[in-house]
Amino acid sequence: MAKRILVAEDDPDNRCIVVKVLTLEGYETLEADDGRSALALARRERPDLIVMDLGMPGMDGWEAARQLKADPQTADIPIIALTAWGEERAREAGYDGYLRNPAGRRPSVRPSRTSSPAAERRGRR
Numbered sequence: 001m002a003k004r005i006l007v008a009e010d011d012p013d014n015r016c017i018v019v020k021v022l023t024l025e026g027y028e029t030l031e032a033d034d035g036r037s038a039l040a041l042a043r044r045e046r047p048d049l050i051v052m053d054l055g056m057p058g059m060d061g062w063e064a065a066r067q068l069k070a071d072p073q074t075a076d077i078p079i080i081a082l083t084a085w086g087e088e089r090a091r092e093a094g095y096d097g098y099l100r101n102p103a104g105r106r107p108s109v110r111p112s113r114t115s116s117p118a119a120e121r122r123g124r125r
Contacts, residue, residue, distance in 0.1 A: 002028040004045065008038035008052040008061065009082060014101060018051060018082065035059030039067055042074050053101065054083040054093060062093045069094050 005027050009015035012033075019029045030045055032038035036059045038052055050068070054061035061081065068074045080097040081090030087098040 002026055003048040004028045004030060006030040006032065006038060006041055006045070006047040006050045006052075007082075008032040008035065008050065008056065008064070010034055010053060010056040014053070014082075022051075035061055035064030038064050042068055042077060043071070046074075047077060050077055050079045051082050051099065052079055052095075054081055054090065065094045 005022055007015055007018050007022070007029055008031075009018060010033050015031060015033070019031060022029050030041050030047055032041050034056050035052075038050065039059070041047075042050060052061045052064060056064075061083070065079050065081075068077065068079060078096040079094070080099055081087075081093065081095040082099050082101055083090055084101045090098040
């Protein structure tokens with residue numbers, strides 16, 4: 001029987017990436033898009049592992065992890081943070097491990113130019 005992993009991530013694209021990778025590796029996945037749903041699924045399904053985003057709307061991953069670890073029924077389920085916040089913040093929140101969120105890097109914002117330096121040089125000729 002395949003190990004079951006609960007993926008709790010509010011961003012559908014990020015959740016899809018994680019689920020696809022886990023499925024390709026042979027795991028069965030359960031999905032939640034917020035902390036409250038993750039809590040209910042974990043209690044009902046007892047997954048082998050939970051991969052959870054910290055920054056979800058409604059009940060966030062910090063509160064969901066706190067409740068899961070405080071509940072004797074779910075306290076022994078390892079929880080891995082899926083976040084861009086950083087490993088230290090994840091450990092402080094009570095997570096057992098850390099994975100960088102697939103979209104964790106913020107895009108760099110650069111001013112756009114109406115023309116390139118090469119085009120400007122050509123225009124001066």
